[in-house]
Amino acid sequence: MFNPRPEILVKYLRGTLVEEEHFGFRMLANKERVLEYSGETGHYPFYLRSCAKPLQASLLIDYGMDIKYNMTEEEIAICCASHAGEDVHLRVEKSLLNKMGLDESYLKCGIHKPLSKTKQQEMILSGEEATVLHNNCAGKHIMMLGICLMNGWDLSNYDSEDHPLQIKMKEKITELCELKHRFPVTKDGCGVPIMSMPLEDMLRGYLNLFTNPRYDKITKAFQEHPYLIGGEDRLDTKIMENSSGLVAKVGAGGLCAVVNVEKQEAFVVKISDCDMKAREAVVVKSLQNLHWADVPFDNIIKTLHGDIVGEIVAL
Numbered sequence: 073m074f075n076p077r078p079e080i081l082v083k084y085l086r087g088t089l090v091e092e093e094h095f096g097f098r099m100l101a102n103k104e105r106v107l108e109y110s111g112e113t114g115h116y117p118f119y120l121r122s123c124a125k126p127l128q129a130s131l132l133i134d135y136g137m138d139i140k141y142n143m144t145e146e147e148i149a150i151c152c153a154s155h156a157g158e159d160v161h162l163r164v165e166k167s168l169l170n171k172m173g174l175d176e177s178y179l180k181c182g183i184h185k186p187l188s189k190t191k192q193q194e195m196i197l198s199g200e201e202a203t204v205l206h207n208n209c210a211g212k213h214i215m216m217l218g219i220c221l222m223n224g225w226d227l228s229n230y231d232s233e234d235h236p237l238q239i240k241m242k243e244k245i246t247e248l249c250e251l252k253h254r255f256p257v258t259k260d261g262c263g264v265p266i267m268s269m270p271l272e273d274m275l276r277g278y279l280n281l282f283t284n285p286r287y288d289k290i291t292k293a294f295q296e297h298p299y300l301i302g303g304e305d306r307l308d309t310k311i312m313e314n315s316s317g318l319v320a321k322v323g324a325g326g327l328c329a330v331v332n333v334e335k336q337e338a339f340v341v342k343i344s345d346c347d348m349k350a351r352e353a354v355v356v357k358s359l360q361n362l363h364w365a366d367v368p369f370d371n372i373i374k375t376l377h378g379d380i381v382g383e384i385v386a387l
Contacts, residue, residue: 075114079387081343082350086373086382094350096326096343098358101275102336103283110387117255117268118342120245122154123323124266125212126290127245127277133287134244137218141171149293149300150211154322156303157186157206164300165205168214172221179204180231181213181262188304209262216264233257233265242267249277261324274329275338282319282331282338291333294319307352315365328355332364349384357386 076097084092097111120127129152132138138148147168155161169175185192186206195202204210216230216237225236232238242257245267260266282291294301298312301321307328308320319331326343328351339358343351356369373382 074116075112076116077112077114078344079111081110081341081354081387082347083385083387084373084382085385091382094343094345094347096341096350096354097271098339098341098354099271099275100337100339100358100362101272101279102338103276103279106272106275107337113271115270115272117270118274118327119256119258119260119266119268119325120274121260121266121323121325121327122209123274123278123321123327123329123340124245124260125154125209126152126281126294126319126321127248128212128241129215129290130248130281130287131219131241131244132215133289135219135222137215137222138289140222141168141218143168143171145289145293146297146300147171148289149297151215152290152293152321153211153301154187154208154306154308155211155300156188156191156306157202157208158188158191158303161211161300161303162205165210165214168211168218172214172218174214174217174221176204176210178217178227179207179210179213180264181207181209183207187306190304207262209260213262213264231264238265241265245277248280249273250280271340271342275340278319278321278329278331278338278340279336282333283336291319294321295333307348307355310367311355311359311365314367315359318365322351326351330355330359330364332362353384353386 078095081096082094100108146164150164185202255268298309302309308322311320317334322328326346329340331338341354356367359365371384
């Protein structure tokens with residue numbers, strides 16, 4: 073029976089008082105067992121959200137899409153990305169679509185503004201309208217189209233739960249995460265099915281992917297092109313740009329998973345209220361405590377006049 077009990081992981085101190093508290097879970101594991109944890113998850117399943125992307129991208133290797141389309145490291149990275157919608161991201165997306173002989177009209181991820189604040193401002197000033205390519209999930213959807221093309225599967229409904237592609241992706245994630253039970257499936261923000269599972273299963277899946285030589289191209293794409301995985305002010309990009317031997321991926325719903333490829337250990341953070349600043353504070357603190365990386369994080373609380381009035385403390 074599920075009975076999750078999150079712990080306080082972050083406190084916002086203003087003056088002498090605690091102004092905010094953020095609860096959640098943190099778990100460190102290797103392939104065999106959980107090593108440390110904060111918060112009792114009770115094996116409660118959480119949706120993978122965008123943490124599913126590298127797991128889903130394993131199929132591009134399995135089906136030989138990387139070879140079929142002579143994919144660059146950048147193009148493999150964009151298939152795993154939750155990108156900020158900057159020009160560098162769109163350039164790689166267009167390159168891969170061109171190799172496939174498709175255009176953006178085939179994508180079913182929906183339109184939203186780029187996550188990059190800088191790019192948003194540029195578009196406002198220039199009058200540029202957002203397209204599906206600005207969607208942070210567009211690269212994943214391009215990959216899905218590529219796998220469908222290779223298998224002769226219908227492109228018009230690749231986002232449906234009963235489509236052969238989505239069935240294969242569910243089977244692949246089940247295999248990587250070594251799932252023994254069925255957990256709820258729903259639609260992700262970009263419209264495709266998304267699985268849920270306990271945090272320890274997420275970590276097992278990440279370790280089985282990023283420590284398997286078969287998927288070295290995916291691991292290398294993350295480590296060599298961290299800006300394509302995220303972009304401006306994205307936590308996973310910050311982690312990989314300020315470390316060596318780490319792979320990181322954020323997901324909506326307060327998730328972030330980090331793999332130490334050399335130690336073959338991984339940890340995941342889940343913030344209950346999904347606060348992104350709190351998530352960053354906990355992840356950065358965890359990296360410091362594990363001596364994996366020292367990632368810059370501004371924990372100072374200031375007034376609009378620049379006066380220091382408090383700090384963000386990750387426990």
